[in-house]
Amino acid sequence: MKNQASSSQKTSKFGLTSLFNRFISFEKGSTFLPPFSFGVWIFFLAGLIPSLIVGWIIYPMALYSKQPQPMNFNHALHLNPEIVDGIEGDTETERCLFCHTFREDGTFAGIPKLDKCLECHDDPESPLGETPEEQEFLNKYVAEEQEIPWLSYFRQPDCVYFSHIAHVKIGDQDCETCHGDFGRTEKLPAYKVNRMTGYSIDIWGRNIAGYKTNTWDRMKMDDCAECHTENDLEENNACFVCHK
Amino acid sequence: MEINRRHFIALLVGGAAGINATPLPWKFTDDIAIWTQNWPWVPVPPTGEFSHVKSVCTLCPGGCGIEVRKVDDRAVKIEGRTDYPVNPGGICPLGMGGLQLLYNESIRFTGPMKRVGPRGSGKFIAITWDEAINTIADRISDLRKQERPEALAAIDGNPTMGTMASMIERLLRAVGSPNYERIPSAEDTYRMTNLVMQGTEGPMAYDLENADYILSFGSGLLEGWGAPGRVINAWGLWQEHTAKRKARVVQIESRASNTASKADQWLAPKPGTEAALALGLAHVIIKEHLHNADFVDAYSFGFNNWASPDGKNHMGYKTMVLNSYSPDQVAEITGLQPKDIVALARDFAGAKAPVATCGKGKGYLNGSLYEFMAVQGLNALVGNINMPGGVLVCDPPPLSPLPEIQKDTIAREGLKKSRLDHAGTRRYPFSKSLIGDFAKTIIKSPKSPVNTLLVFSANPDFTLPDGGAFREALKKVPFIVSFSPYQDETSYMADLILPDHTYLEKMDDVVWPTGLQYPLYGISKPVVKPVYATRNSGDVIMQLAKRIGGSVGSSFPWKKYDDVLKERAKGLFDTQAGLVHYDGSVPAWKRLRDRGSVTPDYKNFDDMWKKIKAGGFWYLPVHAYKNWDRLFKTPTGKFEFFSTRIELAFDDYALLKNMGIAEKGDAACMPHFEPALSGADRSAYPLLMLPYEMINLASGWTPPPPFLNKTIFDNQLRKNESFAEINPKTASKYGLKEGDRVTIKSPQGTVRVCVNLFEGAMPGIVYLPLGFGHTAYDEFSRGKGVNPNDIIHMGKDPLSGHPVWWNTPVQLIKV
Structure with a gap:
């Protein structure tokens, strides 16, 4: 017993002192931080700068593939009551709902089907305007009775339950809050799809860092939660509200 | 640097x-x-507009109401309907898995095909519809030219009362063949029971929801018997504690099935002795004067001894039962305790609305006629015939008959030939079709008497409990045409495939779901557009008839099958009664019990037909209860414990032995117990094999949806091996442990399975589930387990001539 006690005491003293002396040593000839040479700094930057380029520029370019929409659609033109007869509604939202309708059961129709277009563009022989896009639309889709294979910018994952009518009719939200100024654009923006997840770039946001300035810049779960919280609807942040 | x-x-x-x-x-x-979270193989429903289509499930004769959820044109979910009178919202697992039968190229035929490989190989090439129809039409025309139209035969698995069945029979009669064969089921036995005891042609109608004591002779109430959505709901009603008196369910079955396990009481007689038990109960009821004297004395015939006009004395039911079926005698036969028999009889007779049901398992397989008569005799003894909570006596559904069939000389001559199965002859006077004898005739003849065989909605190669006899017969038939939408075993034997739509793609009628207590006519309608190049067999029959031409063509004056449905439905309108709307808050059985009247909720026939097509049904929830003096259509006008129809059919009791009836004399006209005789050497085969059905395993014509594989336990199916349930006592005699592999050998053949030790199995009996052992379909069914039908040593049920599938002697050999 005596031997054991003395040996442990000895190890402890010897080990600790030695470790301490190695790292923070006040002994002569040793320094806490050795001065780096110029070469070392060059190599550090040679690692740093390309990786910054990869992370900020190449990665986003490689991650997203750009896909063209089947044709252009001029939202600004279609929402202008002075040009288009029948676009009614006092607010922008009401005008959006003219084509992006709620079905009878309250579900949201999303991107309109050809039937909706045919309500006005009913005759492939007589265009309503003079744009080449309309001509293409009439020839390719109306005459052939083909649905336009639009690519949706805002499709959420299948595990997310989202009710448009709850937000628009009960929550009194404008379309713009989430979808931005789509209604005022003349050209459809490029559709970019995440090669890994298959979702549109607009869900993460066009900024690779996820930085947002507008409410519509990003559509991740945190953004839903942020808005719920701001509007004193924190109870709607419970998991099963959306992930049913 | x-x-x-x-x-x-x-x-x-x-x-x-x-x-x-x-x-x-x-x-x-x-x-x-x-x-x-987005693996490419994880199915994600398409996005689009949601809609719901209401229809009726026709996967089994139960006919539950279904609502199919669709996203745009794609059906994504099948649920039970709450606005359909049969099933208040519930459906069975098979019904839920139905979409996997619709969208499943690996088990469906995508269009008409002809066989290129050897029979059974499943190798086909696509042909056009014209070529397919012309091929059959030419063959049938040739047979008619050779003046042997009877060489055309058809096997039909469609429900008896449906329009499809009448179309197929019509085609055969118009061509001139009497050989229209049906797949036997409990409904055939019900029909014969009603005919010989009540003289009625209507279906067996159990007022289950209003009953307070359910004595089930093997009916798989929780295994898919009747309309599963309805019966399981009724089970819930029986258990309701709010009811004045909780109903009692007693299950008579040798194996602890789900129904037996959940019943209030379970009695396990030896399989095949149920008739003796029913008569034993009758003995106690009569001896203790517990029977309903009002009914028995005034409205029944043959209860007491009687004398015929020629002065001959006959034994009555009472004497027979008192002499031969005392509790001790019955205990000897069934293996039960005499005191249990006495107590059960007292309980049954003491209940307010007791009902005894028959039809084993799901009712897909036929029963024993004398046993069904014995059970129906119990219902009569307690006077619960045509009373609330009992067995109702109903007329056949009021559908318009189709116009007369036009027959030319060839057809008339052909129809004079005797049927290959001898059904309806002196030997089997009450059967309409005997598929076992049909197969036997083909096997025994040097050259198949059937030249061309049409198979509709049936898979006899797999489902018939005949030890593979039908498969042998198929091999001899020169030309087989399958109308099945599915690549089943029988289709694999066929030379030509003319695939029907699946039930979610076509319009058809569902007439009177099995066991329902009031007339109901349902319409199953297309939920989606046909996925493949298939055609409704009803339309194909008409196209075929027109192509054959002459009187055959003019026997089918309609343009399309839907017109035939409409024409038959006119009879419903002619009743000037019935409803086409259903309010779920007042269930149909309640309306029936409360004896309310019904004002038709439609204006004219077109309005009614439009509403039937939209809502999916017509039903008549009114019933004239009791009415005993005018109810029975027997020669005596009474309920016959002693069936004069059977007596007339016998002519002479000396013939009984030829008919396979062991009993001698008057008892042969009454419900009695006939021991099943297998003829096999029981010393070589000391055990019995009994097949059983499960609600989550398709055992009939319908393919099993792969989805259901997930619900099978690993002591039922493990990889490709299925299990036999064996009592531990029996297993220990053979030195078998859980999971051991064992060969089950019957005189008919052998199967290899694993052992599942199960206390709920009767000692001395080996239980095999029905529905495994497919050699067709897809990877999820093919080669999974064994099919007990392959080793069934089929006997013949006395009087009906239908298969006895509950008496296969087997031996076990440890592998």
Whole structure:
């Protein structure tokens, strides 16, 4: 017993002192931080700068593939009551709902089907305007009775339950809050799809860092939660509200 | 500058610092998380407009109401309907899995085909519809030219009362063949029971919901018997504690099935002795004067001894039962305790609304006629015939008959030929079709008397409990045509495939779901457009008839099958009664019990037909209860414990032995117990094999949806091996442990299975589930387990001539 006690005491003293002396040593000839040479700094930057380029520029370019929409659609033109007869509604939202309708059961129709277009563009022989896009639309889709294979910018994952009518009719939200100024654009923006997840770039946001300035810049779960919280609807942040 | 380790570290540190100063790691992590939730093989429903289509399930004769959820044109979910009178919202697992029969190219035929490989190989090439129809039409025309139209035969698995069955029979009669064969089921036995005891042609109608004591002779009430959605709901009603008196369910079955396990009482007589038990109960009821004297004395015939006009004395039911079926005698036969028999009889007779049901398992397989008569005799003894909570006596559904069939000389001559199965002859006077004898005739003849065989909605190769006899017969038939939408075993034997739509793609009628207590006519309608190039067999029959031409063509004056449905439905309108709307808050059985009247909720026939097509049904929830003096259509006008129809059919009791009836004399006209005789050497086959059915395993014509495989336990099916349930006592005699492999040998053949020790199995009996052992369909069914039908040593039920599938002697050989 005596031997054991003395040996442990000895190890402890010897080990600790030695470790301490190695790292923070006040002994002569040793320094806490050795001065780096110029070469070392060059190599550090040679690692740093390309990786910054990869992370900020190449990665986003490689991650997203750009896909063209089947044709252009001029939202600004279609929402202008002075040009288009029948676009009614006092607010922008009401005008959006003219084509992006709620079905009878309250579900949201999303991107309109050809039937909706045919309500006005009913005759492939007589265009309503003079744009080449309309001509293409009439020839390719109306005459052939083909649905336009639009690519949706805002499709959420299948595990997310989202009710448009709850937000628009009960929550009194404008379309713009989430979808931005789509209604005022003349050209459809490029559709970019995440090669890994298959979702549109607009869900993460066009900024690779996820930085947002507008409410519509990003559509991740945190953004839903942020808005719920701001509007004193924190109870709607419970998991099963959306992930049913 | 000398590059050393320090420089490399600097490079790595720089790289790591740089990457961490970009969004890459965080974004990458997030994307990986999403990526793992979106595997390409995980099915995701399409996006689109939701809609619901209401229809009726026709996967079994139960005919539950279904609501199919659709996203745009794609059906994505099948649920039970709450606005359909049969099933208040519930359906069975098979019904839920129905979409996997619709969208499943690996088990369906995508269009008409002809066989190129050897029979059974499943090798076909696509042909056009014209070629397919012309091929059959030419063959039938040739047979008619040769003046042997009877060489055309058809096997039909469609429900008896449906329009499809009448179309197929019509085609055969118009061509001139009497050989229209049906797949036997409990409904055939019900029909014969009603005919010989009540003289009625209507279906067996159990007022289950209003009953307070349910004595089930093997009916799989929780295994898919009747309309599963309805019966399981009724089970819930029986258990309701709010009811004045909780109903009692007693299950008579040798195996602890789900129904037996959940019943209030379970009695396990030896299989095949149920008739003796029913008569034993009758003995106690009569001896203790517990029977309903009002009914028995005034409205029944043959209860007491009687004398015929020629002065001959006959034994009555009472004497027979008192002499031969005392509790001790019955205990000897059934293996039950005499005191249990006495107590059960007292309980049954003491209940307010007791009902005894028959039809084993799901009712897909036929029963024993004398046993069904014995059970129906119990219902009569307690006077619960045509009373609330009993067995109702109903007329056949009021559908318009189709116009007369036009027959030319060839057809008339052909129809004079005797049927190949001898059904309806002196030997089997009450059967309409005997598929076992049909197969036997083909096997025994040097050259098959059937030249062309049409198979509709049936898979006899797999489902018939005949030890593979029908498969042998099929091999001899020169030309087989299958109308099945599915690549089943029988289709694999066929030379030509003319695939029907599946039940979700076509319009058809569902007439009177099995066991329902009031007339109901349902319409199953297309839920989606046909997925493949298939055609409704009803339409194909008409196209075929027109192509044959002459009187055959003019026997089918309609343009399309839907017109035939409409024409038959006119009879419903002619009743000037019935409803086409249903309010779920007042269930149909309640309306029936409360004896309310019904004002038709439609204006004219077109309005009614439009509403039937939209809502899917017409039903008549009114019933004239009791009415005993005018109810029975027997020669005596009474309920016959002693069936004068059977007596007339016998002519002479000396013939009984030829008919396979062991009993001699008057008892042969009454419900009695006939021991099943297998003829096999029981010393070589000391055990019995009994097949059983499960609600989550398709055992009939319908293919099993792969979805259901997930619900099978690993002591029922493990990889490709299915299990036999054996009592531990029996197993220990053979030195068998759980999971051991064993060969079950019957005189008919052998199967290899694993052992599942099960206390609920009767000692001395080996139980095999029905529905495994397919050699067709897809990877989820093919080669999975064994089919007990392959080793069934089929006997013949006395009087009905239908298969006895509950008496296969077997032996076990440990592998």
